[in-house]
Every structure is written in C-alpha cells, then in structure tokens.
Amino acid sequence: MFSALLLLSLVLCTSCFYPPVVNISLDDPPEVRWAPLLKVFDVTDLNKAAAEVIDSTVPKWVHHALAPVVVALDKYIPSPYAGEIRGMASHFGATLSDIIILNFAYEISAFCTSIVAQDTSGHVYHGRNLDYPHDVLRNLTINIIFLKNGEVAYRGTSFAGYVGLWTGQSPNKFTVSGDQRVAGVRGGEGVVITRDRQGPADIWPLDPLNGRWYRVETNFDHWLPPPSRDHRRDIANKALNATGQENINIDTLFQVLSVYPVCNGMTVYTTTMSAAFPDNYTSVIRPQGCHWTDSIV
Structure with a gap:
C-alpha cells in the first residue's frame, strides 16, 4: 500500500506553487x-x-x-x-x-513534521512540512535569500512580517527546521535536538551503521507515544521504510512528506533540502493542504 502511495504522491502537488523570492542584504x-x-x-x-x-x-x-x-x-x-x-x-x-x-x-500555534535521512552513499537529506491553522499564511509564504557582500550567506522559507526563519539552509554547512531539527553535509550529521529552557534536553542523532538511517520528529517528544489522534510519525516511518535507504533522495523524501497525514489539511508548505547540495533547496506551497482522498486517487 505504501509503495503505491509513494508513487501517487507525485500527483498530490499538481496544484502546488513556488513562493515568491525576496533578496535581503545583510549589509x-x-x-x-x-x-x-x-x-x-x-x-x-x-x-x-x-x-x-x-x-x-x-x-x-x-x-x-x-x-x-x-x-x-x-x-x-x-x-x-x-x-x-x-x-x-x-x-x-x-x-x-x-x-x-x-x-x-x-x-x-505552528506544527510540523521534520525528517532527516541518509542514503547509502552518506548523503544527508532534510525535509519538513510546516502546518499552521491559518489559510492566509499560504499568501504570506516567501523564500528569502540572505546576502552578505553579494554572496548567499543563507536562505530559508518564512512568512512576510516574521524576522526569523522557520526553515533554513547555510550552504555547505547545515540545514535547520523549526523546533531545532538539524542536518549537516557529511554522513551521520543529522540530529533531532529537543530543548527546554536550559538547553538541549535530548540529542537523537542518526545512527546509519546500526540501521537507523532516518529520524522523524513531529510535535511530541520522540521517546513518548504521540496522541492517539496524531498518526503523522507512524505513517512517515512506514513510508520511509517502504522507500528504503537505497532509494532515499530529495524526490522520494518529498513523496514521503506528501503522504497523508504527514501532509494534511493544515500543511502550508513543504521544503526539501541538503546542505551539501545547496542548489536543491526547494519549498512549495500547498494551496489546499493534503487530504486522505488525495492519497488514494
């Protein structure tokens, strides 16, 4: 079933569109x-x-x-x-x-699903869905390129009026998504950091040598079961297992992020990125979110 859903998920985003790009000079x-x-x-x-x-x-x-x-x-x-x-x-x-x-x-009131995964060649990929209960934010989503001395210092996806970044990439250094999900450029450089007010409360790194080639984080501590109504983590895990480490890449990660309810009615945008391949940074706005019926067309 999940293999079929992964193939069909390419159809889910026929109505997706790219956010506008704004260049911001840090100079x-x-x-x-x-x-x-x-x-x-x-x-x-x-x-x-x-x-x-x-x-x-x-x-x-x-x-x-x-x-x-x-x-x-x-x-x-x-x-x-x-x-x-x-x-x-x-x-x-x-x-x-x-x-x-x-x-x-x-x-x-933002929610998200973030995934960091490593392929069999040691390349690390990072993806996220940002969910928010306001349709109007789809009209405020922007890609921002921050320039320093005329060069790209970092880029990200955010909302007009917000002075930080929910999702970002420092080329050839690291990627990050809200709630402190981080990925690097070399094998093993992927980690979920759970923070409290004093600092990191839990570090959950990739461990590909022992078969743990991906990590999925939603809005709940990964060591605890999510609420019974929230199936995003379980579905994402199953979709990644169906994909397999040998097949994970930017495109298949996007497909995983497109499976309901990983992508759901509140999903504003989806981003896929890899710090080692900074030109592949892609965010798309999902004008109608995702729904179960979309996944079984």
Missing part, C-alpha cells in the same frame, strides 16, 4: 533591509492578512502585556531583530506593537 541596516518585501506584496493585503493572524491567535491581554516591550524594545529583543522589527513596522505602516505581536503569533 543594509536592519531598519531598511526588509524593504524588498514591498516589491512582492501589497501593503494593504499584508496588513489585512497580519490582522487576521493576530486576531485569531493572540489573546487581547497580550496586547497590553507588550507595552513595556514596545517602550524598551532593545532591552527585550536582541540586535539586529529589534531594528528589523522597527523597519518592518515602518514598511507596513503598522504600529510597533502589531509587528511584535505578529512575530509572537507565528510562534504560538
């Missing part, structure tokens, strides 16, 4: 470096979408609680992010508190 001052967003997005549409995310995600009391942060932004938010947030507010024509709240809103 520019933080307050102005996000101005290129305005070449891609209409300010009115951005503000309307941002308001939808904020109103449906952040409790009203948070707005009042942020008052001291607005007054002393640099005290609470380190450089260069404080300057970038100021600049974002200026570009959007929004209040500083709204941009801060928007960044918090993006942090509150």
Whole structure:
C-alpha cells in the first residue's frame, strides 16, 4: 500500500506553487533591509492578512502585556531583530506593537513534521512540512535569500512580517527546521535536538551503521507515544521504510512528506533540502493542504 502511495504522491502537488523570492542584504541596516518585501506584496493585503493572524491567535491581554516591550524594545529583543522589527513596522505602516505581536503569533500555534535521512552513499537529506491553522499564511509564504557582500550567506522559507526563519539552509554547512531539527553535509550529521529552557534536553542523532538511517520528529517528544489522534510519525516511518535507504533522495523524501497525514489539511508548505547540495533547496506551497482522498486517487 505504501509503495503505491509513494508513487501517487507525485500527483498530490499538481496544484502546488513556488513562493515568491525576496533578496535581503545583510549589509543594509536592519531598519531598511526588509524593504524588498514591498516589491512582492501589497501593503494593504499584508496588513489585512497580519490582522487576521493576530486576531485569531493572540489573546487581547497580550496586547497590553507588550507595552513595556514596545517602550524598551532593545532591552527585550536582541540586535539586529529589534531594528528589523522597527523597519518592518515602518514598511507596513503598522504600529510597533502589531509587528511584535505578529512575530509572537507565528510562534504560538505552528506544527510540523521534520525528517532527516541518509542514503547509502552518506548523503544527508532534510525535509519538513510546516502546518499552521491559518489559510492566509499560504499568501504570506516567501523564500528569502540572505546576502552578505553579494554572496548567499543563507536562505530559508518564512512568512512576510516574521524576522526569523522557520526553515533554513547555510550552504555547505547545515540545514535547520523549526523546533531545532538539524542536518549537516557529511554522513551521520543529522540530529533531532529537543530543548527546554536550559538547553538541549535530548540529542537523537542518526545512527546509519546500526540501521537507523532516518529520524522523524513531529510535535511530541520522540521517546513518548504521540496522541492517539496524531498518526503523522507512524505513517512517515512506514513510508520511509517502504522507500528504503537505497532509494532515499530529495524526490522520494518529498513523496514521503506528501503522504497523508504527514501532509494534511493544515500543511502550508513543504521544503526539501541538503546542505551539501545547496542548489536543491526547494519549498512549495500547498494551496489546499493534503487530504486522505488525495492519497488514494
């Protein structure tokens, strides 16, 4: 069954599309470096979408609680992010508190499935689905290329108005996806890091010599069973086993990430990447998510 689903998953993304690309120069001052967003997005549409995310995600009391942060932004938010947030507010024509709240809103209710896998030649691949309960985020998803001295320093996929990265790649160094999933460029350089407020609480590396050539992480500690309603981890494991280490690559990893419910109705975008092959970084927006009926067409 899973072999058939993996073959059919190529059909799932016929409606997918690539997010717009924005170049951000790290040589520019933080307050102005996000101005290129305005070449891609209409300010009115951005503000309307941002308001939808904020109103449906952040409790009203948070707005009042942020008052001291607005007054002393640099005290609470380190450089260069404080300057970038100021600049974002200026570009959007929004209040500083709204941009801060928007960044918090993006942090509150995101979900994901992240997979790191190694093939039989020692190449490491990394993929992720980002799930979020707001359809409007599909219209805010962007690929960002960060430039330093005219060269690509790193790239990633994020949402307009957010000054960090959910998904990113430093060419020929490492890849990372939200919730601290990391992959490197050499065999064995893949690990799931579970963190608490003090630092790493668990390190779960690849162990290909003992047959553990992939790791799947969702939103629950990997050493505990997920809730009975969440089957993403189990289905992803079965799909990877059906694929086999000898067949894992960027394309087959995308197929695994396309199988329901690994990809589901809340999936905003899917990214596949490999730090050793930085030109293969690919993110696609899934305009309607994925559904079980899609997988059995």
